[in-house]
Structures are given as structure tokens and as C-alpha cells.
Amino acid sequence: MQIQRELWMSVCPKHKELVGIIENFPASFFTSYSHHDNQRNNITFFQSLNLNKRIITKLMASAPLSFSRPVEQNEVMVRTLQQAYQELGGEEANMKIWLQKLLSQNPFVLMKPPEVLRENLLFLRDKGFSTAELLHLLSKLRGFVTELNPDTMHRSMAYSQDTIGCSEAELRHIVLNCPAVLYYPEDILAERFKGLLSIGISMSQIKETPTVLELTTQIVNYRIQRLRVHGYDVRTGSLEVLNGTKKDFEMSYGKLHLRSERPIFNPVAPLKVDD
Template sequence: MLKLISTSLSLRCLRVAALPLNLRICSTLSSTENQQTVQELYDLSVDVQKVRQLKGWVLHRNPAYTREVSNLLKDMGASGFIISRILADHPEAVLCHPEQMQAQRELWMIVCPNQKELVGIIEKFPASFFTCSSHHDSQRQNIAYFQSLNLNKRIITKLMASAPQSFSRPVEQNEVMVRGLQEAYLELGGEEANMKVWLQKLLSQNPFVLLKSPEVLRQNLLFLRDKGFSAAELLHLMSKLKGFVIELNPDSMRRSLAYSKETVGCSEAELRNIVLNCPALLYYPEDILAERFQLLLRAGISMSQIMGTPTVLELTTQIVNYRIQRLRERGYDVGAGSLEVLNGTKKNFEMSYGKLQLRTERPIFNPVAPLRVDD
């Protein structure tokens, strides 16, 4: 019996230790559900069964502040439907102390004063808003730092929402990474007058860039320079890769480039040109590239067509298969025509397909048919 009790207590301690620090400090774990929390969630039309299945431990915590969370969101303009959806997706919100929530509200309104827009952000990124109070100082300092860079408030808001880790850590770490990006931009020939716009676009496209190391960026740029890319081409790649060049490493890029070169049968110069048009070749591993090349070749598409429109390799095999089938239904020979009609986003494909459909359905002119003229 003593052994069973000891084991039970150990498991419970492990479970508590796995919880976020701010939730462990101000709440305790019970073996039974907090009936007040359950009832208040029901009253708010929250899917309690979903909460039980995915994050049932929340229902065992005490105290909880379900009504306070609801009132805060309602005061910001959130509808009952939105409140219930936020709490179903992120029930941990009910464990945040009201003072923490109010502090977060004031903090976020520095960069997003429109409360309706803020509710929309919370709906998409609830975990970024309902966060630990011990991070408030770092968040405030990081907001001030990015404001000092004259970044657009919407960009800062997006960073806080989609990459909250970069705001909860010391501001000095972000300063080092931003400085590394700026130095790389200028060394590659970027104009200082355009640097703010470039940085804003980069951070907007890939907020997680801030969590990387300037040393990783330097190593990747040196590798690509050794492969023959000019400074201007490297700057182009940095911009077109949306910061993903920082998430790569020389070994993976070396393998992907070697596979592509051998498969296409091109020179180093031709390979660089393909990469400039389709930077995805740098970060797709060999197995994914092999799958995509093989699908295109089996469909009757030539290697010269792929070289002419290499961005088709950015599409998954499922998307390519679907589009090829639709084009064949309209009598389009993908092995003989341009791959541009196969390429691009879903919207672009539908537009190209629509034009193709009109062209194939146009009535054939009959030279011996009588002309219809108005009386």
C-alpha cells in the first residue's frame, strides 16, 4: 500500500512538473474536477468534452478564473461564440490570474490599440496572449526595441503573436540577431535606405528568424558564396527564401544541390540559375526532390521543361497529380505545352485553367454556314 501511494504521488509530482511554471505557482492539482470550472465552461457553451480529451488536467486545477477571462474578452468586444471557441482551443486561459490578463491586455494595446483586432489575434494565437507574468518585463523591453527600429506596429504585433518566444526572452538576444541580419544585408550590397523595409518584410514572412543565430546565417552565406553565388544573388536568395536560409545548414544544402545537379544533368552555372528561380531546391531533402522529379517525368514532362519552370518543384506530388488530371480532362498535353499553366498558387492555377477552358470550348468557325445578320 505504501508503495502504491508513493508511486501515485510520484506520478502526480511529475505531472505537475510538466505544467507551465506560471500555472504551477498559482494553482493546485486535485484528483477530482473543479466543478465550478466545468459548470462555468458549460454556461459559456464551451465544448467541455473536447477539453477533457485534449487538456483534461485544466479541469483539475484550482483556482480557476473562467468568468474573469470571459468578462475580459467580452469587454474587448468578443462575442459569446468567439469566447467559447478560445476557451475550447486554449482552456489554460482560465488559469491565468486576472492581474496577469489585464497586464497582457495593456501590453498588447501598445502595438494593437484596436481591441476588435486584438480579439481576432487572441482567437488565432491564444497561447501568445495568455502567458506567464514573469515575461512582462522582457515583452515590454522587446516592444520598445522594435519600436526603436521604426517597425510597423502590425509587424510587431505579428511577431508577438506568431513567435512569442522571441518576446519572452531577453531583448539583448534579439538585438544580436537583428544586428546580424542588418550587417549581412549591407555586406551583400543592400542599400541602407531600403533596409527597414527589407527587415520588416523578412520578419513578417518568417518571425522565427529571430530565434536563430547570426553564426548560422554567416556559415550558410559562406557556403553559398563558395558555390559561386554573387553578393547580389545571395541578397536575392535571402529575400526570396523568406529567412529560411537561416534554418538551413551547409551539409543539407550540399546534398540537395548535388542530387539536383545529377538528376537534371546541368552545369554549376545552370544549377545556380535554377536555384535563383526555385530556392526550394536548397531546403528540400533528396527523397522529396526524387519523388517530385519522378512524378513529373512519369507524366511525360521533359527535364528541359522542368528547367524552364523549376518552381513546379515547389508543389507537392498530390497537387501536381490533381492539376495534371484536370488539364488532361481539357485535352491539354503537359508534355508538350508550357508548365506555367501547371505552376503557381491555387488561385493562379484556376485562372490559367479557366482561360484554357474558354480557349478549348470556343465554337469552331464554319465558313459555309449562313451569316446571322440583324434585319
């Protein structure tokens, strides 16, 4: 227990935060004594990359197996990620920030075989994506690019292209704006397309704003109902207002609400009254 406490305190010095981690991730803290050397070596390795302590703490808590295994395995995967980033034209000065975001959004990327990343990038290159576009995808997908495989990406892209009725160049543009097209299986894509078309949204609108496919049918319907109250018809307007997180939508909705409630008179103009 004392050894574990010392290890964790080296990256999470605040006692209150450490207690919270133990409460939420007890299995990550109460590990076998035989793993302590690997944990220590992995902590040292990630500190050598100058990663933020919070990122290292999150990795230890949410992906404990990556810290229990030999450090050499993590070194290989991190080196593969860094090489891919640099080979695609990523700037050295931005690599640390990029790596931190990647590990923060998908800690389990460390557990994937390095070959998976290379295979997926080769597949996308064969599909016509340029080096700059591959770097954009690698940055936008973060670690999720290692969750994919060429076969599932091929099926999802083929289904989307056939459903939308677009060219390969247009499909690449859609993927760059909405990488979800790569990793959503055909049944989910079919449900999303069907739901959007059933409420009067056209395929050309989806093509123009493909990120709407990231939203479930239930969320889309709920947001459309709220917008309709203020006279906004998504069938004739932009779908951009539907996009984003709940917070993003509420901000857009709030602006729309203010516009619809705006008084018809000029509030700063003097009122005309009888003498």
C-alpha cells in the same frame, strides 16, 4: 492581465482584433508575469525600427518566446540580418520593407543563432553565387535561409545536379529560380522528380521551369488532369501553367478555359439570313 492588455494594446489597439489573437494564440497572451519587462523592452525595440504594428503583433502572437527573452538577443539577430542585407548590396531605402517581409514570413528567424546565417551565406558564396545573387536568394528565401545548414544544402544540390545532369552554373541558375532545391531533402526531391518523369514530363522541361518542383506530386497530377480536359498537354507545352498557388493556377486555368470555349464565329459580325 491588465499589464498584458496594455502591452498588447500598444501594438494592437483594436479590441476586436486583440480578442481574436487571444482566442487563436492564448499561450502568447497568458504569459508569466516575470516576462513583462522583456516584452515591453522588445516592443519598444521593434517600434524603434519603424516596423508596422501588424508585423509586431504577428511576431508577438506566433513567436512569443522571442518577446519573452532579453531584448539584447533580438537586437543581435536583427543587426546581423541588416548587416548581411547591406553587405550584399541591399538599398537602405528598401531595408525596412525587406525586414518586415522576412519577419512576417518566418517569425522564428529571431530565435536562430546569428552564426547560422553567416555560415550559410559563406557556403553559398563558395558555391559560386555572386553578391547580387546572394542578395536575391536572401530576399527570396526570407528567414528560411536560417533554417538551412551547409551539409543539407550540399546534399540537396549534389542530388539535383546529378539527377538533372547539369553544370554547376546551370544548377546555380536553377537554385535562383527555385530555392526549394536548397532546402528540400533528397527523398522529397527524388519523389518530385520521379512523379514528374512518370507522367511524361521531360528533364529539359523541369530544367527550364524548376519551380514545378515546389509542387507535390498530387497537386501536379490534379492540375494536369484539369488542363487535359481543355486539350492542354504539359508534355509538349510549358510547365508555367502548373506553377504558383491555387489562386494563380485557377487564374491560368480560367484563361485556358475561355480560350477553349471561344466561339468559332465572329460575334460582332452581322449574321447572313435569307430575305
